[in-house]
Amino acid sequence: MTESGAPTPVEVVRPVGLARRLLGMLLVTHPIPSLMYVAAVAVFSVLAAVSSGRALPPATLARVLVGVACAQIAIGTLNDYMDRDLDAQSNRFKPLVVGLITPRMALGQVISATIIMLLLMAPLGWVALGLGMLIEGLGLAYDLGLKRTPFSGLLYALYFPLIPLLAWAVFGSYQPFLLWVLPFGAALGLAMNIANSLPDLEADTAAGVRGLPHLLGLRNGLAVVWITPPAIYLAMLALDLFGVVPAQPIGLALAGVAATLPVGIAALLYFRRPVARTLRITFYIQALGVVAMASAWFAAVAL
DSSP states (O other), X not given: OOTTSOOOOOOOOXXXXXXXXXXXXXXXXXXXXXXXXXXXXXXXXXXXXXXXXXXXXXXXXXXXXXXXXXXXXXXXXXXXXXXXXXXXXXXXXXXXXXXXXXXXXXXXXXXXXXXXXXXXXXXXOHHHHHHHHHHHHHHHHXXXXXXXXXXXXXXXXXHTTHHHHHHHHHHOOOOGGGGGHHHHHHHHHHHHHHHHXXXXXXHHHHTTOOOHHHHHHHHHHHHHHHHHHHHHHHHHXXXXXXXXXXXXXXXXXXXXXXXXXXXXXXXXXXXXXXXXXXXXXXXXXXXXXXXHHHHHHXXXXXX
């Protein structure tokens, strides 16, 4: 009751319907980046099989893709679960913040996705299972606190090379150029970690996050993100020029376009409108460019 005797207004909490629950369970997985990882594995798997003269069984491919998707679901969901208090302070639209799903539901999704990933990967052999566990384990370690430390970039650097290596482990055979996947993937993974963090840089820094992107700052972070893909491409050119990793000219040229065009578009968009929303959009543009560059280079050196 109020002092005037009128009834005190009661906030009505509306129940969340099934459709909105399902939407929340989808959004909490960070669906666009997750789909990009799955698409990359699909492309790399085809290239691995063709370059090695092996068959590409649809059932096995589906098993690998669903397994990778489950790993991404667990990683994305745990990320939002761990960041729910920070997201609430920043007024971000996130499923856990607005109540589309509950924290218990999020944890249940992490556990379920992890179990399914293990069940799918186990029949593919110890190497595939180990790589699948590493892919998810590095992502979960990032979520559980290492994203707030300078080691955040290291986790991405370790994570990125595992994506093509998983494809070749299941569908291909060893080829000498795979050794270069490690340094190239590490550098690109580091750049993508920075690009992914830049849109939330100010809010995260204010909350005490001290990951590598936050220590670099916006200007240095953008420099690393924009310079890395062209630098990796120059290294690819050098390997071909000196005969270390010969590449077909067409594939190498396409890799060059993929290494430079997305960076140019991203820089142009940001200079026209230097806001966080632009950085979110350019992250996806540059991530697609990285996948396209890697695919073109693999095709150029493996086929």
